[in-house]
Amino acid sequence: QVRLLESGGGSVQVGGSLRLSCGVSGHTVNTYTGFCLGWVRQAPGKEREAVATLYTGDGRETYGDSVKGRFTISREKAKNALYLEMTGLKSEDTGTYYCAALGPMTYGASCSVSVIGTNFGVWGQGTQVTVSS
Numbered sequence: 001q002v003r004l005l006e007s008g009g010g011s012v013q014v015g016g017s018l019r020l021s022c023g024v025s026g027h028t029v030n031t032y033t034g035f036c037l038g039w040v041r042q043a044p045g046k047e048r049e050a051v052a053t054l055y056t057g058d059g060r061e062t063y064g065d066s067v068k069g070r071f072t073i074s075r076e077k078a079k080n081a082l083y084l085e086m087t088g089l090k091s092e093d094t095g096t097y098y099c100a101a102l103g104p105m106t107y108g109a110s111c112s113v114s115v116i117g118t119n120f121g122v123w124g125q126g127t128q129v130t131v132s133s
Contacts, residue, residue, distance in 0.1 A: 002026040002035070002122045004099040009127030016089050016131070022082040022099030022124060034058070035103030036111035039073060039084045040118050041129075043095035048118045051097070052084060055111035062112040066092075089131045099124040 008020040020039065034057025042048045052063045052073035061073050072085040082099060100120035105111060 002101045002103075004101060004122060004124035006097065006099045006124040006127040009097060009129045011130040011132065012089055014089060014091060014131055014133045017085070017087045018089065018129060019086070020084040020097055020099075020127060020129070022084075024080050024082060024099075024101070034105045034111070035101050036105055036116055036120070037073075037075070037082050038100050038102075038111075038113070038116065038120060039071075039082075040098045040100050040120065040123075041093075041095040042098070042126075043092070046095075048098075050113045050117050053111050053113050053116055054082065055105070056103075057105070060111065062114070064113050086129070089129075091131050091133060094129060094131045096126040096128055098126045 003025045005023045034055050038053040039051040040048050041051050051067050054061050054073045070088040074083045101122040102120045
């Protein structure tokens, strides 16, 4: 069973940077049998929003329009971890960020943000990110 544990949230000023980490257990982030790993956020009073996804089968990344060019999702094979590097933070990036997983993926199934959305099967407990001016 896949388990996820986030860390790295905190408070930062507008324009600043943060890196979120997600420890993954029960699945190897570097495996041909693909899982869709992602980051999803939820701002106060709003619905959850998919931010970025990474397919472990080939490492392909996708991003939501609101974070393209500012956020980067990556994995570290040695630590079996998933990361979200956030730069150029805006106040609207404030929210709880969740690490999430779906899989194993059927061959040919898409792991893109636009297709998966927030339809993940396994979730971490979330980590808070607050961006203030």
